[in-house]
Amino acid sequence: MKAYKExxxxxxxxxxxxxxxxxxxxxxxxxxxxxxxxxxxxxxxxMEMDFMNALDGSDLRAADGTDCRNYGVLEGLPExxxxxxxxxxxxxxxxxxxxxxxxNIMYDTVARSMMFGVMGSTPWCKLDKVKFLCPVPGYDxxxxxxxQFGIEMxxxxxxxxxxxxxxxxxxxxxxxxxxxxxxxxxxxxxLGITYSDETVRRMAALKPAAEDFRIYWDNAYVIHDxxxxxxxxxxxxxSACEEAGNPDMVYEFCSTSKVTFPGAGIAxxxxxxxxxxxxxxxxxxxxxxYDKINQLRHVVYFKNVDGMKAHMKKHAAVMRxxxxxxxxxxxxxxxxxxxxxxxxxxxxYFISFDAMEGCAKAIVAKCKEAGVVLTGAGAxxxxxxxxxxSNIRIAPTFPTPEELAVAADLFVLCVKLVTVEKLLAAAI
Amino acid sequence: MKAYKExxxxxxxxxxxxxxxxxxxxxxxxxxxxxxxxxxxxxxxxMEMDFMNALDGSDLRAADGTDCRNYGVLEGLPExxxxxxxxxxxxxxxxxxxxxxxxNIMYDTVARSMMFGVMGSTPWCKLDKVKFLCPVPGYDxxxxxxxQFGIEMxxxxxxxxxxxxxxxxxxxxxxxxxxxxxxxxxxxxxLGITYSDETVRRMAALKPAAEDFRIYWDNAYVIHDxxxxxxxxxxxxxSACEEAGNPDMVYEFCSTSKVTFPGAGIAxxxxxxxxxxxxxxxxxxxxxxYDKINQLRHVVYFKNVDGMKAHMKKHAAVMRxxxxxxxxxxxxxxxxxxxxxxxxxxxxYFISFDAMEGCAKAIVAKCKEAGVVLTGAGAxxxxxxxxxxSNIRIAPTFPTPEELAVAADLFVLCVKLVTVEKLLAAAI
Numbered sequence: 001m002k003a004y005k006e007x008x009x010x011x012x013x014x015x016x017x018x019x020x021x022x023x024x025x026x027x028x029x030x031x032x033x034x035x036x037x038x039x040x041x042x043x044x045x046x047m048e049m050d051f052m053n054a055l056d057g058s059d060l061r062a063a064d065g066t067d068c069r070n071y072g073v074l075e076g077l078p079e080x081x082x083x084x085x086x087x088x089x090x091x092x093x094x095x096x097x098x099x100x101x102x103x104n105i106m107y108d109t110v111a112r113s114m115m116f117g118v119m120g121s122t123p124w125c126k127l128d129k130v131k132f133l134c135p136v137p138g139y140d141x142x143x144x145x146x147x148q149f150g151i152e153m154x155x156x157x158x159x160x161x162x163x164x165x166x167x168x169x170x171x172x173x174x175x176x177x178x179x180x181x182x183x184x185x186x187x188x189x190x191l192g193i194t195y196s197d198e199t200v201r202r203m204a205a206l207k208p209a210a211e212d213f214r215i216y217w218d219n220a221y222v223i224h225d226x227x228x229x230x231x232x233x234x235x236x237x238x239s240a241c242e243e244a245g246n247p248d249m250v251y252e253f254c255s256t257s258k259v260t261f262p263g264a265g266i267a268x269x270x271x272x273x274x275x276x277x278x279x280x281x282x283x284x285x286x287x288x289x290y291d292k293i294n295q296l297r298h299v300v301y302f303k304n305v306d307g308m309k310a311h312m313k314k315h316a317a318v319m320r321x322x323x324x325x326x327x328x329x330x331x332x333x334x335x336x337x338x339x340x341x342x343x344x345x346x347x348x349y350f351i352s353f354d355a356m357e358g359c360a361k362a363i364v365a366k367c368k369e370a371g372v373v374l375t376g377a378g379a380x381x382x383x384x385x386x387x388x389x390s391n392i393r394i395a396p397t398f399p400t401p402e403e404l405a406v407a408a409d410l411f412v413l414c415v416k417l418v419t420v421e422k423l424l425a426a427a428i
Numbered sequence: 429m430k431a432y433k434e435x436x437x438x439x440x441x442x443x444x445x446x447x448x449x450x451x452x453x454x455x456x457x458x459x460x461x462x463x464x465x466x467x468x469x470x471x472x473x474x475m476e477m478d479f480m481n482a483l484d485g486s487d488l489r490a491a492d493g494t495d496c497r498n499y500g501v502l503e504g505l506p507e508x509x510x511x512x513x514x515x516x517x518x519x520x521x522x523x524x525x526x527x528x529x530x531x532n533i534m535y536d537t538v539a540r541s542m543m544f545g546v547m548g549s550t551p552w553c554k555l556d557k558v559k560f561l562c563p564v565p566g567y568d569x570x571x572x573x574x575x576q577f578g579i580e581m582x583x584x585x586x587x588x589x590x591x592x593x594x595x596x597x598x599x600x601x602x603x604x605x606x607x608x609x610x611x612x613x614x615x616x617x618x619l620g621i622t623y624s625d626e627t628v629r630r631m632a633a634l635k636p637a638a639e640d641f642r643i644y645w646d647n648a649y650v651i652h653d654x655x656x657x658x659x660x661x662x663x664x665x666x667s668a669c670e671e672a673g674n675p676d677m678v679y680e681f682c683s684t685s686k687v688t689f690p691g692a693g694i695a696x697x698x699x700x701x702x703x704x705x706x707x708x709x710x711x712x713x714x715x716x717x718y719d720k721i722n723q724l725r726h727v728v729y730f731k732n733v734d735g736m737k738a739h740m741k742k743h744a745a746v747m748r749x750x751x752x753x754x755x756x757x758x759x760x761x762x763x764x765x766x767x768x769x770x771x772x773x774x775x776x777y778f779i780s781f782d783a784m785e786g787c788a789k790a791i792v793a794k795c796k797e798a799g800v801v802l803t804g805a806g807a808x809x810x811x812x813x814x815x816x817x818s819n820i821r822i823a824p825t826f827p828t829p830e831e832l833a834v835a836a837d838l839f840v841l842c843v844k845l846v847t848v849e850k851l852l853a854a855a856i
Binding site: 045049053060104108115123126145261282289290291 | 465468470481483496497499529531553554569691692717718
């Protein structure tokens with residue numbers, strides 16, 4: 001294939017006509033596909049319907065005799081704390097198991113800091129300026145939280161090793177207004193990469209100007225490997241922070257949303273005892289306790305973290321061919337054209353795609369016009385502003401394989417068409 | 429029986445010796461009973477174990493086809509909104525169904541107002557002073573929320589018709605800093621009374637000085653009648669507010685914590701469309717959605733509000749004898765002594781007891797010394813300060829009937845003993 005940039009204007013015009021013809025044909029099919037969010041497919045959820053029967057015959061008592069049908073147990077059942085702790089590689093006593101969503105815990109954690117500060121610091125709502133570092137491209141729901149609280153977001157470029165740590169160190173260690181950094185350290189949303197050991201160690205060794213700076217470590221994909229043998233290892237951050245003399249510097253979040261049922265899973269926060277003690281002071285006013293029956297259901301269903309990991313292989317078996325199908329189409333149709341780059345992830349829920357500068361919005365719009373909804377272009381950046389208008393998050397998991405084949409073909413067609421138009425506009 | 433106040437010092441001294449002897453005997457039994465919180469008994473929860481199987485054979489789809497196993501549906505399933513709306517007597521579109529606890533919704537509602545104001549008003553954290561009216565005796569967890577946010581709490585005396593509305597009108601209509609009032613309008617915690625129609629109408633017709641004043645209507649015991657035929661009717665507040673020209677003035681809260689399983693129920697907020705729209709703006713950043721499977725479980729289990737009410741009769745059958753046993757002991761042992769008053773409730777979870785001034789703390793301590801834990805004296809007042817030190821909240825539901833008989837006997841013994849000591853101290 002010839003790189004587009006090397007084509008003459010005439011060649012581009014011919015190509016555009018061909019692509020437009022193809023696009024009209026696809027559009028005529030009247031597709032309606034949603035690839036906007038990282039959602040498990042129905043076929044994944046079908047596999048775990050027995051989760052619903054996990055408590056059949058149970059007397060709904062926890063191992064310590066607690067009646068899970070009644071009030072209480074703020075931190076979560078001990079066995080649920082152990083299960084989630086084992087998932088993260090941290091001790092049970094560093095874990096509080098909460099409700100159905102880690103997003104809610106993250107929101108509440110930021111909200112708490114706004115209203116009550118962090119372990120004795122000034123409440124952020126009393127400060128003139130609060131800033132968060134946002135590795136980009138990143139997770140739109142993180143950015144929505146910090147935006148809602150009026151926290152200034154600063155873009156941090158991502159490489160295949162994680163955030164640009166030179167920049168992170170400079171900003172965190174010098175600017176007292178920097179109170180946090182959003183991280184998805186494993187199979188990052190959307191890049192799909194895992195932070196290198198060096199990145200984690202440098203993160204843990206930060207010397208923040210602000211005493212109330214915390215790393216918001218959203219380990220959403222901690223056991224969400226696509227390949228059995230090539231699981232990318234992530235250094236455990238709580239102990240890394242402790243070793244670096246920063247035991248209280250990190251809040252870690254996780255959930256079983258993409259392990260059991262999204263919306264009906266359990267979520268947890270892991271942190272130092274000092275952080276958890278402070279959190280519990282507000283949490284005990286906010287709630288008497290979270291859903292212990294659902295915690296027990298998870299424990300009984302999985303038995304232990306090995307059960308959880310075995311279960312995730314079933315998910316991977318369904319998801320892997322979808323990732324590979326999309327990557328194959330990208331490779332086959334776009335390699336050599338020099339108009340886009342993408343990362344081949346080994347886990348998580350996304351493929352991050354970078355089009356030529358200034359093309360992402362138009363590509364997403366073109367796809368939508370033909371019936372395939374992608375995550376909005378710009379969504380992977382704070383304030384929905386991708387400075388290069390080039391990143392697109394592809395979420396290949398929700399559609400069926402048949403739908404995905406159609407969608408991937410349409411996607412590369414739109415990439416080509418928009419790029420050709422962009423090149424032609426530049427040539428005029 | 430002779431009223432204690434009419435006894436001579438000598439009579440009191442003899443009585444004290446007798447009571448002390450009795451107390452030593454009871455103490456020797458080494459009781460360990462917890463009557464501190466309004467918790468259902470295990471025998472109530474045993475009755476509804478089939479709740480756990482409600483979704484057996486279900487495909488976990490809502491009536492509109494929504495896959496409850498996946499993300500989404502911020503406001504809750506339509507059929508769950510209808511169920512909770514019917515419970516409150518309000519339309520489904522005025523209801524958002526959330527997580528497992530109405531307390532959490534109340535906390536979040538106050539937190540939201542602190543951080544973002546109310547429908548465009550100044551965030552409360554930016555104001556010098558925010559005040560809440562607190563009908564007393566009231567619910568300690570309400571007071572804990574407002575105390576945590578530094579909101580000044582003002583005691584409002586309760587009568588058998590509800591809060592002193594003359595005082596409420598004066599304070600709400602004249603003081604712009606008054607932003608809310610905590611109400612448990614039916615079978616009030618702890619008084620057990622239901623607000624009269626006139627009280628509700630006057631509440632709905634308030635003319636608040638503050639545009640962001642709201643009534644926090646915690647209808648925790650809306651279907652929690654103890655008697656089948658004498659259910660106390662509560663006027664529906666949303667329509668009362670609308671009729672009075674104050675459509676946005678109330679947030680109503682409820683849950684199934686004491687209908688199905690505490691901690692594994694569902695909770696809801698009901699309010700005007702304008703209020704709910706404002707709430708959803710923050711809620712959509714806080715969560716993708718609550719546990720729809722548990723919502724579906726409730727809908728399938730109860731079918732409709734009639735199923736719910738029929739179910740509550742089973743609870744009442746277990747609870748009624750406990751209330752009556754305690755009331756019988758109070759009547760038999762204390763009537764005529766002129767040392768205490770109490771209310772006979774027709775629903776809810778509590779019996780409110782008023783000892784002679786200055787005796788409540790000592791009575792609770794005496795009970796504890798002999799192994800029976802009651803709600804801390806003062807807990808029913810803001811800042812845990814009962815100005816008269818006289819109110820005690822009795823929670824008769826959790827113990828077994830046998831335990832309850834022992835506990836009630838100990839309680840009246842402690843009341844007598846502490847009162848005699850108080851009178852003797854005054855006589856010296």
